[in-house]
Amino acid sequence: MLRRRDLLLSALAAASLPALPPAARAQTPATPLPPAGTPRLPPDFLWGASTSAYQIEGAVKEGGRKPSIWDVFSHTPGRIADGTNGDIACDHYNRYADDVALMAGLGLQAYRFSIAWPRVMPEGTGPVNAAGLDFYDRLVDSLLARGIQPMACLYHWDLPQALQARGGWHNRDMAQWFADYASATVGRLGDRVKPWAMLNEPSVHAIFGHGFGNHAPGQTGWDSYVKAQHHQNLAQGTGMAAVRGLHPDLKLGTVLSLQPIHPASQDPADIAAAARFDACWNTINLDPLFHGRYPALFADDFAPLVRPGDLETIRAPLDFLGVNYYGPSYIRHDANAFLGQAGWGALPADTPQTLLGWPISAQGMVDVLARLRDDYGNPPVFITENGACYEDPAPVDGVVKDPARTEYLRAHLVAAGEAIAQGCALKGYFVWSLLDNFEWAEGERRRFGVVRVDFETQRRTPKQSGLYLARLIEAHRAGAAP
Template sequence: MLRRRDLLLSALAAASLPALPLPTRAQTAAAAPLLPAGTPRLPADFVWGASTSAYQIEGAVTEGGRKPSIWDVFAHTPGRIADGTTGDVACDHYHRYADDVALMGDLGFQAYRFSLAWPRVMPEGTGPVNAAGLDFYDRLVDSLLARGIQPMACLYHWDLPQALQERGGWRNRDIAHWFADYATAAIGRLGDRVKPWAMLNEPSVHAIFGHGFGNHAPGLTGWDSYVKAQHHLNLAQGTGIAAARALRADLKLGTVLSLQPIFPASQDPADIAAAARFDACWNTINLDPLFHGRYPDLFAEDFAPLVKPGDLETIRAPIDFLGVNYYGPSYIKHDPNAFLGQASWGALPPNTPQTLLGWPISAQGMVDVLARLRDAYGNPPVFITENGACYEDPAPVDGVVQDPARTEYIRAHLVAAGQAIAQGCALKGYYVWSLLDNFEWAEGERRRFGVVRVDFASQQRTPKASGLYLSQLMKAARAGAAP
């Protein structure tokens, strides 16, 4: 474990400027340069962070009283994960959290967004609280605070206790109350030190892929399943916020949504209409109930049978911040066979840059998302809680992984962050996805987003040029220098 720290410190040791610990000149030349002159300056109080999620990094799935989640069951089902791996070990963060926190501190991160594993805190989903599970998060939080890193906790990042799935999971309306009880247990233990709390991570994505397409846990399919899961996720978000506010008045409460610009794949009227339907299912199915107390007109009738008196008032619970996960836009075509509003992904415009996953790259799209929040949803305080890119990384050379494409992706989106702020958007911070290469859901361990490389066999951590680049910027910002 010490060797990993030594490698990082060695990579940062040969500094070009005393105030800015940098990689060697050769390493810096192979990575992207610092932000160019004229880039909009980010505010002095701008928060620089990294994000992870419990199932993707923790491992130790049978330790400390934890019981299975829907992702444990899904990942162990043959054919579900592209490379056959599981999250049983992942990054072994459960045992290596202290080194990972030290790594964040050495790189200069000011904040860390992590998620709690519901089956570690309440193994059966309801009933007794597992003290040993909360002890782990106690240790993690205390380690973060000791390094001057602000923790942001997310209560739910897709790893529902399997015991609750067997009671209907997100299709069962009772889950809104189960979630409130879980929120009470977690915040009651950690809320004296953790102040920003996000209720959910990407509820629309969880509903679409886990309960509609079926290629994420719990592997359910169909429109009816999707609608029930989506409404109950929205409802639980509201009950969780209410439970948290009843516990403490000093918390900052919000939720995390995946938002993206949606464009028609062509100017065919059918594709234009399909793009509008897809936008409703991906974006406004969360935004409209949260900020306006109603479902989008396109699908209001579909949700109406599930909406009971008081539901929309509960969902519209005021928030202190909105987390936005942004990766890129989607181009949508009409597809009569698609369960999701007869809409599916179409061809990208010619010469559109893409990541290894085929996701289109558009930093301008992040500005567009933030401008939409400014103009249509009251300009809430926003943190970019995930932003990053998957590429095929080379092997480390001289203790650093050279990833210039990822570095440029991050650079471009930080430029976009400054542009959005200059245009009046209430953007308060940026959390890169992800701190570590991890178990990337249905892709398994074969796809990497980290700014730190993880060798899953040895658990060796190796900084990437993108992580060292961020380190330069974060330490410059902390020193009060222009990036």
């Protein structure tokens, strides 16, 4: 049934991937991962991969596209760790057909990608750039021809620079500008694309892009963060309202980064800091969206920005929630931290970590989903990003062997099955990422893909983790988990 996978699997057709050797498992210690096992998900579970426009498309001056805030930021000396930028990235704009063939070869059922606002509306407002939407027409049609469901995200951090010049997310008018852009895009593609996410990780964009300043647009401070956060929340609701009636069968949602927040110690100051950090990272999005209010800890800070009707607009009904999950945070009190006097603390001893130093806890994904079940009405959820950065070796016999990433994915898919067994409404899983890409402030030096990209030649090479996913998908689609 899935012989199209042979393009990718020929090199390892006889390999048995689910059981990793002890040496491979040692790279990601078991604690605090769930018990070892084989992921078992329902037959109707949706399997996909995620990317974002600026990280893979390249072609930043083609087809009428104009600069985004990330074009400006990545070309600013000292901003990107390895000095690279997204000018070419994975050249997906020109190679999308080959990349769709890769997805089909892996047996993926769905693909979550983002639309580049500066490609569709180069000035941010005003005339629509037909050539920009033509690209997404081609991409969507190519996906559908391969039996892959497109899921589009309208905003993944690449704000048109023309709008940044008008105040960006500090400007309340952004909510209506976003709604206009969303309407134009969904109006063109909504006859074929049915699930639409409004925003990607608004709290992360507000914290790192408008608070710490180490992401685009490089703004800093508490007031900057609060404005960016509220206006993104407002745009999310305004956008959903604007596109809800364009096609009767649309499925609308948004994507949040959620993680368990733990105090770095039992010091009362650290416990209080963890509560503040949780509000800034998690509930600053969840509470307005599901309960129509900001978290009590920071309600006074947001009050000057909230006008009559704002919270009703933000509390827009949604059809699904996308959750990006990578791991927990351990937080300590830091009097000098702009973010609620809360900063990252030391990890518990022996905590497994990725190359970026991010703690690994598949159980944390279960905890996040259980919180949504218990505190937010158990909405239908897709894990829209989950993955790990490791130092991958060079390909051998046409395959990159990445046992640590393979084990990371296995553990988190086991956790997905556990969450479903506990009554969480988890409907699918999208790995981050399909391809190695331009990893924001880290540049090209940090790799998350289940397919390797050689940025010099643009050659794609399958990784063991991607082949492992292909085996799981094939088995689950056949109705029998491996």
